[in-house]
Amino acid sequence: MSSSRTLQDYPEAMRDQVRRVREVVAGLHAELPRYELVVWTAGNVSQRVRHPQVADGSQDLFVIKPSGVSYDELTAELMVVCTLDGQLLDGTRAPSSDTAAHAYTYRHMPHVGGVVHTHSTYATAWAARGEPIPCVLTMMADEFGGPIPVGPFAVIGDDSIGRGIVDTLSGSRSPAVLMANHGPFTIGPDARAAVKAAVMCEEVARTVHISLQLGEPTPLDASHIDSLYERYQNVYGQ
Secondary structure (H helix, E strand, O other): OEOOOOHHHOOHHHHHHHHHHHHHHHHHHOHHHHOOOOOOOOOEEEEEEOOOOOOOOOOOEEEEOEOOOOHHHOOHHHOEEEEOOOOEEEOOOOEOOOHHHHHHHHHHOOOOOEEEEOOOHHHHHHHHHOOOEOOOOHHHHHHHOOOEOEEOOOOEOEOHHHHHHHHHHOOOOOOEEEEOOOEEEEEEOOHHHHHHHHHHHHHHHHHHHHHHHHOOOOOOOHHHHHHHHHHHHHOOOO
């Protein structure tokens, strides 16, 4: 079902932002097969478009991949625009089947500017076990500030997945959650950050899995996790 409003009802600055974000989101989708995080048409990236005149975020939009389109066919023009209740506002294709989860996350986590969902092999294997990935690597402390948590089992069709994402990540420093028997969702201040979190989630899921084949990995001390996270998030890089 489409919204009764159209993109033309929004300020020109916001429409310009939508055009830019469509380009960004289309480009970032190429990173998912590049890092072997998806197969066929599975997975999706979205980014919030903030309303320049409504500070509470209630009138924000988001750009997301259309449903069932192969990655080599994706273009900026095919990206669809939705309202925060998950309704199609602009686009020629139906939005991703995960749109409701993205919309719920944006509505309830105003600081989130990007959401990504993949079925990457190792992270999804942990999700199938319903087991958090323990923080046994400095890379994990840097990126996730602790273990990668597991969210509740939920099925596509309503807000259940979104509620699970929000409920789980609201009490965690992790930008990634393993939805039980489903796969990882990641968040970030923008879509690029959420894609990075998805890449790093799969990397640590794979590494910790391999470590477990050799024996029991050594957990990091909580004080070291805090120190590493603080440095990486606030000092590291440019």
